[in-house]
Amino acid sequence: MSDPLSKRRLKLWIRLLGVTRAAEGQLREFLRVRHDTTLPRFDVMAALYRRREGVTMSELSRMLLVSNGNATAVVDRLEKDGLARRTPSETDRRTVFVSLTPEGLAAFESFAADHEAEVNRIFAGLTEQDIDLLTEILKRMGGPK
């Protein structure tokens, strides 16, 4: 009665998508209600926080696995709200560096611990051993290099 490998991989993918979407939904709700922000904005700010010295638009979209146009749009909105800023490169006039403003930095720091706690709550069922196993398998499943 066991499915062939191909069918099992398909079912696994559907389950993986389900878990991810459910968690995304909870995080989105959490960010909206508690911090009046959105997941895409949080993702961009997290990337800019990780690379405090600034990133190019291309790097940003590669980091987040979104299109260039998308990165432009989200950064536009963050910039309009004074949370991010663009700085043209001195050496290459095609390139711009994006970074958090002081306000953006402060805002992100006010999200970050709370966000981690929420992720923790969502995945409270995972033991150290689960994490070891999952990490190992996910590494082999690819994702961003």
Next chain:
Amino acid sequence: MSDPLSKRRLKLWIRLLGVTRAAEGQLREFLRVRHDTTLPRFDVMAALYRRREGVTMSELSRMLLVSNGNATAVVDRLEKDGLARRTPSETDRRTVFVSLTPEGLAAFESFAADHEAEVNRIFAGLTEQDIDLLTEILKRMGGPK
């Protein structure tokens, strides 16, 4: 040097999101290039295929973990293209059943095997044992009930 559990859960979530987005990107590209369709349309059609007798809008959005408004929009477009249809309930005038038209059914059947093969290609690195392990853990991680 090992992170506390909380940090490890956070990193795992980021990795999980990365794997899922990368796979979604590949599938989206595949559906666009080879079958001239999109992931959301495919997801809706797959749900309607699984429940050939028809589903209500609410069931549909619960199945796919999307908002009601979203389900309405995608079904609208499928209906406009003649791939899905709405049938009002006889017994409850609030309810509509959505189902695939014959054209929609044929279209989905022409995607399905190919889609499964593509998922298989993307997750070729997963052995039977990986799948057992992952399935077990993902079940405990929640997702749609």
Next chain:
DNA sequence: GTTTAAAATTTCAAGCTTGAAATGATTTTT
């Protein structure tokens, strides 16, 4: 050195997605 190709970003139209509010229908309470 001029043409050609490649790269970084933005713009744009179309489609996706959400959450809130509106509409209409059914069920529950009083």
Next chain:
DNA sequence: AAAAATCATTTCAAGCTTGAAATTTTAAAC
């Protein structure tokens, strides 16, 4: 049975997202 609460769906505005085309700049080829 009227009032109130609940339910199913749609509508709407705002934001998200993509992929393709356009712009501008740099690098490569000739």
